[in-house]
Amino acid sequence: MEVVFKVRGDILIACIKGELDHHNAAPLRKGIDRSMKVFECRDLILDLTEVDFMDSSGIGIALGRYKKLSKSGGRICIAGCSTYIEKVLDMAGVFSIIPKEADVQSALCLLGGEEQLHMEV
Amino acid sequence: MENVLKMEFSALAENEAFARAAAAAFVMPLDPTVEEVTEIKTAVSEAVSNCVIHGYGELCGDESFAKNEAPTIVMECALEKGNRLTITIEDKGVGIDDVDQAMEPLFTTGDEEERSGMGFTVMQSFMDRLKVRSSKGEGTTVIMTKYLDVPGEY
Numbered sequence: 001m002e003v004v005f006k007v008r009g010d011i012l013i014a015c016i017k018g019e020l021d022h023h024n025a026a027p028l029r030k031g032i033d034r035s036m037k038v039f040e041c042r043d044l045i046l047d048l049t050e051v052d053f054m055d056s057s058g059i060g061i062a063l064g065r066y067k068k069l070s071k072s073g074g075r076i077c078i079a080g081c082s083t084y085i086e087k088v089l090d091m092a093g094v095f096s097i098i099p100k101e102a103d104v105q106s107a108l109c110l111l112g113g114e115e116q117l118h119m120e121v
Numbered sequence: 122m123e124n125v126l127k128m129e130f131s132a133l134a135e136n137e138a139f140a141r142a143a144a145a146a147f148v149m150p151l152d153p154t155v156e157e158v159t160e161i162k163t164a165v166s167e168a169v170s171n172c173v174i175h176g177y178g179e180l181c182g183d184e185s186f187a188k189n190e191a192p193t194i195v196m197e198c199a200l201e202k203g204n205r206l207t208i209t210i211e212d213k214g215v216g217i218d219d220v221d222q223a224m225e226p227l228f229t230t231g232d233e234e235e236r237s238g239m240g241f242t243v244m245q246s247f248m249d250r251l252k253v254r255s256s257k258g259e260g261t262t263v264i265m266t267k268y269l270d271v272p273g274e275y
Binding site for chain 2: 054060
């Protein structure tokens, strides 16, 4: 597994590549949490476009980040789910609390769009 | 056609990928669909992760864990009647207090922040049948059955 972090304003984009399982979950979690802190990001996009395999550890990662960000007033969005990954995340009802977008661009629009609206008010 | 694979490996997180790859390779000669292979890999990954996290989890923090005989997981894959795949995954760990409760979606004894409690639900969804046998202090056996969408050889 490999993760590439990108920063857009105060949004951290974590592009996860390869297999996401219990073994990889702990370093991934630490990597995301540390990057959020280091880059002083508020919101998070989990880009799963290049994830080839994911078990319920992925649910734990998503829900764990959601809980953490809720406390700090940040938002999270999941981008680029394959049908199979969507099925796994859906089993735990992840999408009832975390929005999903087709790709990172749409996710950036979602997270950034709300902010623009906020500034107009 | 009958075919059996039996393997025993150390209860280490890095072996989760190996176990699911082995199960996937075992069914390959039947020319399964990509979806079937993914479902089998995911179910195996959940079962093996459970052994590592819960079955032997308490032992992992123990210093004697590495020195003593390392705990192992046994996986057996069997193919019968052409398309019936049975995967048995067994540990000799702490066992489960209440199997029915453990199998409820979202139930976890682990860290609620990071554990989804969805392992058994994923196994149930991706396989056709799931049976869990466990006794306190002796270990847990998970038996999963899946009927592959291939013409049976009788």
